[in-house]
Amino acid sequence: MKTIQLRPGKERSLLRRHPWGFEGSIAKGKADFGETVRVVGSDGGFLCWAAYSPSSSIKVRAWSFDEAERIDAEFFERRILAALAVRERLGIESNGVRLIHGEADGLPGLIVDRYADTLVAQFLAAGTEQWKGVIADALLAATGLAKLYERSDSGVRQLEGLPPVPGWLRGEGPTTVELLESSWRLTLDVAEGHKTGYYLDQRDNRRDFAVWVRRLKAQRVLNCYSYTGGFSVAALAGGATEVTSVDSSAPALARATAHVVLNGFDPAHHTALDADVNATLRQFLKEGRQFDAIVLDPPKFAPSAAHAERASRAYKDINRLGLKLLAPGGLLATYSCSGGVGPELFHKIVASAGTDSGVDGAIVARVGAAPDHPQTLCFPEGEYLKGLLVLKR
Numbered sequence: 001m002k003t004i005q006l007r008p009g010k011e012r013s014l015l016r017r018h019p020w021g022f023e024g025s026i027a028k029g030k031a032d033f034g035e036t037v038r039v040v041g042s043d044g045g046f047l048c049w050a051a052y053s054p055s056s057s058i059k060v061r062a063w064s065f066d067e068a069e070r071i072d073a074e075f076f077e078r079r080i081l082a083a084l085a086v087r088e089r090l091g092i093e094s095n096g097v098r099l100i101h102g103e104a105d106g107l108p109g110l111i112v113d114r115y116a117d118t119l120v121a122q123f124l125a126a127g128t129e130q131w132k133g134v135i136a137d138a139l140l141a142a143t144g145l146a147k148l149y150e151r152s153d154s155g156v157r158q159l160e161g162l163p164p165v166p167g168w169l170r171g172e173g174p175t176t177v178e179l180l181e182s183s184w185r186l187t188l189d190v191a192e193g194h195k196t197g198y199y200l201d202q203r204d205n206r207r208d209f210a211v212w213v214r215r216l217k218a219q220r221v222l223n224c225y226s227y228t229g230g231f232s233v234a235a236l237a238g239g240a241t242e243v244t245s246v247d248s249s250a251p252a253l254a255r256a257t258a259h260v261v262l263n264g265f266d267p268a269h270h271t272a273l274d275a276d277v278n279a280t281l282r283q284f285l286k287e288g289r290q291f292d293a294i295v296l297d298p299p300k301f302a303p304s305a306a307h308a309e310r311a312s313r314a315y316k317d318i319n320r321l322g323l324k325l326l327a328p329g330g331l332l333a334t335y336s337c338s339g340g341v342g343p344e345l346f347h348k349i350v351a352s353a354g355t356d357s358g359v360d361g362a363i364v365a366r367v368g369a370a371p372d373h374p375q376t377l378c379f380p381e382g383e384y385l386k387g388l389l390v391l392k393r
């Protein structure tokens, strides 16, 4: 077993059980790709067992802070069973569930989503890549399922020197799956869809949106960055009769259109617009259109804090336009999934969008990701999705 020793004063974060050790904090020691190492402080005291990443600036990712624990197949079985046990208790109203949320479940570099009878996994760091076979078997044993599709095609793998790997890892079959979320039927393709196929983190916010649409008797709903129309189906379920989905992905919009019919709604109540959101908002403003509720759920504008300034301008712009397009009393459901833009900054951005557009509003809810995407106390980086529901005056 190789040892990685930290520089004096650099032990603090691992002592607080934050699971990362950066290149700059290491005094000495090297290991192979994904190898389990013993990480010690400058005084030689044990800090954690970790996986070593030779190419990444995050050199070590902690597996365990318990010196007596062995990192073996049983370790992965225990962590996976523990994560599943938490999901069982959450009462999730869907058969689409995030089973493993990386660091928050003690498995840094591993994402696993369950879509009905199909598991989809992303192996994003050297450690999980190295233990892939063991993890795959443990996942099937713990869930009793037979199909596991690998979507290790996320850009972050490049930082680990890893190539993209999509394909069946265990079992095989059609890659199209149908989910039952809340009471809605939603289809996705685990091979072609974004991320692992769907945005499970917005599940509760879609459900709540349906409730708000009904409560406010909103008829005209604009769903910006709609992807496959999850919020659009929610709007129709809430009683909306003029729903517009805007996205720049034609396959996603085709699915949104199909979802309207699949759920028994009148196709005349839904319009799919293959267009850029920003340009569409400006166009609608020119045409004098108004909406009773608007969803803004853009892609990550700021992957890290370094991009926060440019991203802030982009967020402000769409929120300013969105607030203007709302009828008085209308609802803005606005979200940001940028890790680099914290909840306070996001609040400020939306507030300043209001000032610029001469619109005031009441914040009726502050929301985050669904609870199967937990943020843990030791790992604040885990917070990424935040949202505000604002009622225009």
Ligand code: SAH
Binding pocket: 198, 199, 202, 206, 225, 226, 227, 228, 229, 230, 231, 246, 247, 248, 249, 252, 275, 276, 277, 278, 297, 298, 299
């Ligand atoms: N609200 C969705 C998830 C949205 S993900 C849900 O609940 O499932 C963000 C979406 O924005 C993606 O579908 C992507 O295709 C789309 N997108 C990215 N840039 C865009 C742009 N400039 N104009 C329109 N859509 C865009």
